[in-house]
Amino acid sequence: MRWSNTFIPTLKEDPQDAEAISHKLMVRAGLIRRLTAGAYIYLPMGYRALRKAEEIVREEMNAGGGAELFMPALQPPELWKKTGRYDDMGDVMIKYTDRHGKEIALGPTHEEVVTDLVSREVRSYKDIPLILYQIQTKFRDEVRPRFGVVRSCEFIMKDAYSFDADVEAMEASYKKMYDAYCRIFKRCGVPYVAVEADPGLMGGTVSHEFMVPSKMGEDRIIICSQCGYAASTEVAGASSKDDRKKDPEKPKNIEEVSTPGLSTAMDVSKFLKVDPRDLIKTLIYIADDEPIAVLVRGDHEANETKIKNKLSAKTLELADEEKVKEVTGGDMGFSGPVDLGIRIYGDDSVKNMVNAVAGANKKDTHLVNVNPGKDFKVHQWMDARIITETDPCPKCGSDIELKQAIEIGHTFKLGTKYSEPLNAKFLDEKGKECLIIMGCYGIGINRILASLIETSCDKDGIIWPVSIAPCEVVVIPVKREDEDLFSEAERVYEELCEAGVDVILDDRKKTIGVKFKDADLIGFPGQVIIGSKGLKEGKVEVKSRATGENSFVDKDKVVESVKAILGD
RNA sequence: CGGGGCGUAGCGCAGCUUGGCUAGCGUGCCACGUUCGGGACGUGGAGGUCCUGGGUUCGAAUCCCAGCGCCCCGACCA
Secondary structure, X not given: OEHHHOOOOOOOOOOXXXXXXXXXXXXXXXXXXXXXXXXXXXXXXXXXXXXHHHHHHHHHHHHOOOEEOOOOOEEOHHHHHHHOHHHHHHHHOEEEEOOOOOEEEEOOOOHHHHHHHHHHHOOEHHHOOEEEEEEEEEEOOOOOOEOOOOEOOEEEEEEEEEEEOOHHHHHHHHHHHHHHHHHHHHHHOOOOEEEEEOOHHHOOOEEEEEEEEOOOOOEEEEEEOOOOOEEEOOOOOOOOOOOOOOOOOOOOOOEEEEOOOOOOHHHHHHHHOOOHHHEEEEEEEEXXXXXXXXXXXXXXXXXXXXXXXXXXXXXXXXXXXXXXHHHHOOOOOOOOOOOOOOEEEEEHHHOOOOOEEEEOOXXXXXXXXXXXXXXXXXXXXXXXXXXXXXXEOOOOOOEEEEEEEEEEEEEEEEEOOOOOOOOOEEEOOOOOEEEOXXXXXXXXXXXXXXXXXXXXXXXXXXXXXXXXXXXXXXXXXOOOOOHHHHHHHHHHHHHHHHOOOXXXXXXXXXXXXXXXXXXXXXXXXXXXXEOHHHHHOOEEEEEEOOOOOEEEEEHHHHHXXXXXXXXX
16 A cells, blocks of 8 residues: 555644544544544544454454344334333434334444344244344444544444353353453453443343553443452442441430531531541432432442442432422432431441431531431441442452543343343244343444554554554655665565555655654554665664664565564 | 533634734645755745624624534433
8 A cells, every 4th residue: 555545644733622642643643533523534544443453353253153244223213112222222312203204213232123133033942052243333322422432423333142042051152252352352452351340221130341441431440459350330349348447436416517508528528527437428319200318428429320220220310409309308418317208228338337427408407426227217228339449359358449441342141131022032942932042242343443542652653553553564765756765665565565464655755754753653563664874785674663673674584574573 | 411611724723801904823735946864944825704693883803692513521321
């Protein structure tokens, strides 16, 4: 490929609408351009990297027993109504009415479509196990598209679905996919961590998220330094032990105190000069239309995922100001568990608190010396909070680290969540009709690129691994106008092409500085520099983008040294 | 959806507070010449609905009103 024949608009300056490093670099390096919020054009260099990532995914999915197919983005909403996800998806699903007045949805994912397909075609236990996958465009009307290609409204996803006769077989398929994911991310050079996660809307019992630690990540994970346990903060078990070194006090009697305008735990804690850990935060939620209260300690955050799961609630929303007033009789920020006429769920760490501070359900008033058991009863104690960095590892008790991370893949054990409503059954050996046990597995291809760049760049630009670099090597003639030099560059270029190296020839009539800067910015793993000085001695320079190491090699031995740099 | 910010040449920005000559700077682009191993230099040139619409005014990039678009924080989310 010749530079002049392709389209690589690089930029000297950061685009003003980009914040994330990966976003800035992808735009500057001429990989992408924004069309509108959450929708990006992949320019030739970006598209090449994307396709290489796709190809790795394809190879490993095939190796894991997957069969590729391709399903439409246009989907009938009826399927979504059958599984109940039409409402669950809400406005995330993009819908329109066609000329016949029929509603059409743009697929945000394909569980419904693929399960419907399988329900029609699979009859016998002999037809399964089956793993179907596709690499296809998904549409989601995101509340907030962000960080360039990290969260966009239109993106490329590899989605796979496994269909098995029983749970054991599904576990085997799950394992195959899990292993394939590990191979995929390793080959793509992204430093991933597989964590236990919440299945969320997808359903099922167990799921794993494949995360890449990064400041730009939208999710938080914990990693144990000792045993290596890793989990999303949404599911990681928080300790129920009291982490305070304090002599036990005798419970005293409740007193009211005036706390004018102090509605946050921090404000109250400062004003009353008490440790936030002596505060009880009372959050009013609406769980499936029923108002409930959730108690967590002043320094903790409620974990809506855990609460939702423990209550088996379909929806869980924080009550608004009006609702709080109606339910508690007090203003928002002054709610407390004492004399509260609704179900109260308490986080385990609240259970043994003594003489705590809580809201009084009364304007500008808090209560001191509140004691669980004595002053209020809870319906159920549970782990209802988000794990913190000071918590011990839920598995081994050692110290844990908290990190932000980008989710690049997610695997789910679905069970019969989709096969049941969509009637995906098969006849077993005994002629008995059984529901198919499913699993599903997603990878955000765009996010492979973004998270790779996020974690692999320097001040000069991107540092690609050979596996998904837009091109493996760039050949740079120092002076385009020097015909001898350029024809030597062309010769080297041809030779590399013939040797099967993915190479681009920078044949632009630009000064050498520009070409070096662009090569570093885009980040081709290998650079071959043809200059007149070296050429006089029959040598060309071969340089590694990652290490900066260079060597002058005999011009007849370019292919070998390039391959050495590429790690072949 | 709530809070904040931005919108002026392809890109990055100044000008706006206090309205007033032909709307500027850097970079990029075109031509010619000189350069040529880390974003070269000179000369000449092209490129603008100052986001849109309305209003105030003798006069609006600048002031007022409405709308649109984009980014960030939050809420939300596979």
